[in-house]
Amino acid sequence: MSDNKTDAKPAPFGTVFGPHLPVARFDGNTWSAAEVVPTESLTFGVATHSLHYGSECFEGMKAHRQEDGSIRDFRADVNIQRLRKSAEALCLPVPSTELLEEMVTMAIEANVAAVPDPPGSLYLRPNILGTDLNIGAASRPSKSAVLYVLTSPVGAYLPPHMLRVKVDSDTPRTTPQFGRVKCGSNYAMALGVIQKAAAEFNADQVLFAPGGYIEETGAANFMLLEEGHIITAPLSDSFLHGVTRDSLLQLARSLDWKVEERPVNVSELQQWCARPNAEAALAGTAAILGGVGTIIIGGEDHLVGAGETGPATKTLRNMLTEIQVGKREFSFQ
């Protein structure tokens, strides 16, 4: 897609929205054709099923302006399949791949003037909500639903400092069978634990490690790195299968790095921190790879290596950034 771009300025992450919103509705039998409406025109009744019973799921991905001025989404096909799995897990109607692809394209085309230049991008937030107006339907799925793709022009998002991450081995982020579902309630459930870690340890995030094995943080996957080597937890139902995680592992494999997807327990994590070249990072769409400087285990700070963003983190982050803006070719599987 090319465009007539205006001087759109990157905005604080997630606080400014594209003006045009593709919307489709499910009436209990079929999805309507998608149409583009003004973003602020979509409203919901106070009895809406998703507001009471959490029948809601979403996705988060980005589209990037390429060197030739066109806009390209980054691996939206993977996010689309993850959204369909989330909808199925929550007993919501599952939109077809074709409808979702069409609406992602519509969202980019309709908001093309709002796409910032790199390092900014257009964040895309497809959402599916159960819309039955029925507060008596606590134990029934919503028959009706709405699907829309909200957009948000965003700047490069890099955490302002090396992150402090507190390990919590007592509390899972969410119920184990729903960890890989991207629904709002999963985030709400983790908030209390994250708030407490912030208040008591000045932690930016919590690394959930149920049963003593590290999984992910409240909004990102977790990786241990050093030059030529990356370790992360193996996929399971209990945490989100990040598109960034998968992309980084594919890049690391293409560089012939040692790539380990295996369980890591908290004592191994502590030993890892003590290695002089150790790195740790949070992987997700927003920041790609955000360096973790300190890991708090059992109330004690452990500096990760030198406590700075190391070469392995920088290499993978730069590679992925270049691929996203079309400066480097890579064919993801």
Ligand SMILES: Cc1ncc(COP(=O)(O)O)c(C=O)c1O
């Ligand atoms: C809980 C959680 N884990 C992991 C991720 C990383 O996923 P992705 O790389 O697809 O953005 C996210 C971000 O969406 C997240 O919210």
